[in-house]
Amino acid sequence: MESIVIEREEITWHLACHVADVPADGGACVLIEDRQIAIFNYARRGEWYATDNECPHRQQTALARGMIGSQGDEPKVACPFHKKTFSLKTGQCLTDAEYRIRTYPIRVEAGLVYIGL
Amino acid sequence: MLANTNKRVVVIGNGMVGYKFCEKLIARENWAQRFTLTVFGEEPRVAYDRVHLSEYFSGKTADELALAPDTWYAEHGIQLHLSDPVVHIDRERKEVRSHHGLVVSYDYILLATGSGAFVPAIPGVEKEGVFVYRTIEDLEFIQSYASKARRGAVVGGGLLGLEAAKALLDLGLHEAHVVEFAPRLMPRQIDAAGSGTLQSQLEALGLTVHLNKNTQEIIGGDAIEGMRFADGSALDVDMLIISAGIRPRDELAKRAGLETHPRGGIVVNDHLQTSDPDIFAIGECALAHQMIYGLVAPGYEMAAVVVARLFGEEKKFKPFDMSTKLKLIGVDVASFGNPFAEGPDCRTVTYENKAKGIYKRINITADGKELLGGILVGDAEQYNGLLQTCKNKTILPPDPEDLILGLRGGEETAGAAGIMSLPDDALICSCEAITKAAICNEITNNGCTTIDQLKKSTKACTGCGGCTPLVKDLIQGVLKQQGLYVRNVLCEHFDYSRQELLDLVRINGLKTYGGVLNQFGKGDGCEVCKPAVASILASLWNENILEKDRATIQDSNDRFLANIQKGGTYSVVPRIPGGEITPDKLIVIGQVAKKYDLYTKITGGQRIDLFGAHLNDLPKIWEELIDAGFESGHAYGKALRTVKSCVGSTWCRYGVQDSVSFAVEVEERYKGIRSPHKLKSGVSGCIRECAEAQSKDFGIIATEKGWNLYVCGNGGSKPQHAQLLATDIDKETCIRLLDRFLMFYIKTADPLTRTATWLNKMEGGITYLKAVVVDDVLGIAAELEREMQTLIDNYACEWKEVVENPHLRKRFTHFINAPEQKDPAVQFEPLRTQKRAKEWK
Structure with a gap:
């Protein structure tokens, strides 16, 4: 009998933008492989996050334009439309358990930002 | 791959409740690492909205009724088998077998088999032309048969029966009869009088209602030709729909040896476990608390309970409130609590208006203190409030009839008492229909004392967000009533009120958000304190709001100096002071709108709004508008919006002063000044008040001798007349008082508090405000005027600055890695001769 080995899918890193393209403590949207991805430069902590740009509440693509901040220690972003907030770490909606967004691996090297898909 | 350690959940039944279970399960984080999900459904279709089944006849397609598209299941890794009911459960081997012979092993089973129509054993019931009303298939049969039928009847005058009867009419039958065994319609929900009102409404629609009718036989050959009743009467019909109740689908459970009730239903405990703890049952097949819950809401709650259970959480299914409100064929019908309460411990108040087709009944305790339940037919507007009052056992007002009749007479509640004087049934959040009592x-009882907690527990403030300030006031009011000291702080990051923080920022000369947060806050800020600090910084220094680190702390609209609209486009509103505009400028607006394909509309504030602009186009649009002499209208800001004016003495035969000139002057003076909330104004040229100045934050009305100044009016959701601050003053005095008034408001109001609310909460009210602004009892008038002058001197059109500054301009792109490309998700639909944003789901 053959044994089936399922390998972890390999992450492909895509160059997204320059560090300076994303405002400090704010976000910007990039288009990678037809996917809208929001990149957040969490400058206060020196951290970067990447999530879907679409808010699942009303399917609006503007999370990158939202305000970021914290709830307790959890870094979060607020959708500009109806202020649903999402954890930048897990993508879980913090104001409504029904919703969540995808998060993506992100890497910053030599002033360039890469997103893993 | 960890699949072999996953718990296998088999869902039997793909109806509304079975679907809801899947939806709630996959919403959990990491669910796929813990469970595999297989769903069996008997019907050929994926779960659809059975509550709105009748809409199938009014044109909704099966696809539109579906709760999720076919692809949804696969997308989420759910194995779905349709047209393939489970026929056998082997509890020993923990396997189920489907009709097609598929064998699937399980760790847990969820029975969501629902219910079927109960068909009484009437002779002739098997004849052609006799239908039930349960599934889309049933409806398809009914639809095709109806094309050759003229007269139809429905057995059963309950909710579903009435809908079915209406459907017969919609299908073009000439007659539609409702035959009910009981002496009234909807016998489980409403009383005889309510039924009477409902009946006359239904008869007006063309239905014929027969009560007290016991159907004894269905007559005809192969096909139905009529019905005969126990009282000897008969009715000729070509088709018949049976809607005499439901029968839980418990046959599979019974065969598997699970405990079922003799009269139907799979017996479950508070955790919705059947007599086998690994098998759950929810929805209309389950018998919980000795009853079948025949509504969708308790079914959904059951789904949530089982999901929680699977994740090891303690959650029980508690007796569920069966109060209902529905729009039945266009007639509101609601019942709540105990709608039929009677006897010596109970008093009943009823109201009936036959002309309008309204019937209302409330049952209250003999001592008049508590609401036990009631019925509303024809007008169910008070349902939410009554339900809250009933559920919360709120003490009733001295005249409980006010609950259904509303306040009569001229009494007005004192504005100063503010939100706490609102009745309990006042709807605070209209998006989610949440009343003051609920919040x-x-x-009080669940310890939710922050906006975030309330958002989670009630969903208040999660729709449009317009109720947030009201909810904040409620929290404060309730805590104060409980004798707790309430510090009115901004949010978890700042332990100061807006007024305190404004003073600290001013004294320390801070101009960035980072500076303010580092010195006076903690954490990383949030969507509450960021715009509040942004407003403080703008109100103190009036520097461009997008400079330094301020762009990212601005609220949605301020961030891009435009109003974000459905679909993610923006609207553009150039300033048109006083509503006065030249033909040349009108032409430019038209040309710009045409060039960028914008929807145009005249606003309520006498200007023109251009909708549907892509983020990328905003700087180009503004460049053209600015070239033509326009400035930002700050429609996106918590700032002065417009000063509306009537045409005044320059043209009007009644006008006593030049209201347009004064309006232009006032608008030019205060434009661009940011405040805790938006500011609207109006100037009227005479007492006729055509500019509606008394509904504005500040309004000016011409008199023979000068001007009257009114302040703190409001339109909007809670209209309030402005109050008179000064009489017969000249222009210069008026401006001086306005400088003081506005600056005092800017410095002391809470975030997002309009002037009307600010005044309502002010101790001493208008008398105190007059003392400060007119009589200068605090000795701050000169300072307020000076501060206002600084703001005015620092004004610059922020759009002009953006257009001329490449660094700021660069931020107006949707994709930073493809700056020329517009958001492909933006979609429009045609609307009359223009367009509109595509409706969201």
Whole structure:
């Protein structure tokens, strides 16, 4: 009998933008492989996050334009439309358990930002 | 791959409740690492909205009724088998077998088999032309048969029966009869009088209602030709729909040896476990608390309970409130609590208006203190409030009839008492239909004392967000009533009120958000304190709001100096002071709108709004508008919007002063000044008040001798007349008082508090405000005027600055890695001769 080995899918890193393209403590949207991805430069902590740009509440693509901040220690972003907030770490909606967004691996090297898909 | 350690959940039944279970399960984080999900459904279709089944006849397609598209299941890794009911459960081997012979092993089973129509054993019931009303298939049969039928009847005058009868009419039958065994319609929900009102409404629609009718036989050959009743009467019909109740689908459970009730239903405990703890049952097949819950809401709650259970959480299914409100064929019908309460411990108040087709009944305790339940037919507007009052056992007002009749007579509640004087049934959040009573209950009994907690527990403030300030006031009010000291702080990051923080920022000369947060806050800020600090910084220094680190702390609209609209486009509103505009400028607006394909509309504030602009186009649009002499209208800001004016003495035969000139002057003076909330104004040229100045934050009305100044009016959701601050003053005095008034408001109001609310909460009210602004009892008038002058001197059109500054301009792109490309998700639909944003789901 053959044994089936399922390998972890390999992450492909895509160059997204320059560090300076994303405002400090704010976000910007990039288009990678037809996917809208929001990149957040969490400058206060020196951290970067990447999530879907679409808010699942009303399917609006503007999370990158939202305000970021914290709830307790959890870094979060607020959708500009109806202020649903999402954890930048897990993508879980913090104001409504029904919703969540995808998060993506992100890497910053030599002033360039890469997103893993 | 960890699949072999996953718990296998088999869902039997793909109806509304079975679907809801899947939806709630996959919403959990990491669910796929813990469970595999297989769903069996008997029907050929994926789960659809059975509550709105009748809409199938009014044109909704099966696809539109579906709760999720076919692809949804696969997308989420759910194995779905349709047209393939489970026929056998082997509890020993923990396997199920489907009709097609598929064998699937399980760790847990969820029975969501629902219910079927109960068909009484009437002779002739098997004849052609006799239908039930349960599934889309049933409806398809009914539809095709109806094309050759003229007269139809429905057995059963309950909710579903009435809908079915209406459907017969919609299908073009000439007659539609409702035959009910009981002496009234909807016998489980409403009383005889309510039924009477409902009946006359239904008869007006063309239905014929027969009560007290016991169907004894269905007559005809192969096909139905009529019905005969126990009282000897008969009715000729070509088709018949049976809607005489439901029968839980418990046959599979019974065969598997699970405990079922003799009269139907799979017996479950508070955790919705059947007599086999690995098998759950929810929805209309389950018998919980000795009853079948025949509504969708308790079914959904059951789904949530089982999901929680699978994740090891303690959650029980509690007796569920069966109060209902529905729009039945266009007639509101609601019942709540105990609608039929009677006897010596109970008093009943009823109201009936036959002309309008309204019937209302409330049952209250003999001592008049508590609401036990009631019925509303024809007008169910008070349903939410009554339900809250009933559920919360709120003490009733001295005249309980006010509950259904509303306040009569001229008495007006004192504005100063503010939100706490609102009745309990006042709807605070209209998006989610949440009343004051519901929110107060959360605060008092469940300890929810922050906006975030209330958002989670009630969903208040999660729709449009317009109720947030009201909810904040409620929290404060309730805590104060409980004798707790309430510090009115901004949010978890700042332990100061807006007024305190404004003073600290001013004294320390801070101009960035980072500076303010580092010195006076903690954490990383949030969507509450960021715009509040942004407003403070703008109100103190009036520097461009997008410079330094301020762009990212601005609220949605301020961030891009435009109003974000459905679909993610923006609207553009150039300033048109006083509503006065030249033909040349009108032409430019038209040309710009045409060039960028914008929807145009005249606003309520006498200007023109251009909708549907892509983020990328905003700087180009503004460049053209600015070239033509326009400035930002700050429609996106918590700032002065417009000063509306009537045409005044320059043209009007009644005008006593030049209201347009004064309006232009006032608008030019205060334009661009940011405040805790938006500011609207109006100037009227005479007492006829055509500019509606008394509904504005500040309004000016011409008199023979000069001007009257009114302040703190409001339109909007809670209209309030402005109050008179000064009489017969000249222009210069008027401006001086306005400088003081506005600056005092800017410095002391809470975030997002309009002037009307600010005044309502002010101790001493208008008398105190007059003392400060007119009589200068605090000795701050000169300072307020000076501060206002600084703001005015620092004004610059922020759009002009953006257009001329490449660094700021660069931020107006949707994709930073493809700056020329517009958001492909933006979609429009045609609307009359223009367009509109595509409706969201």
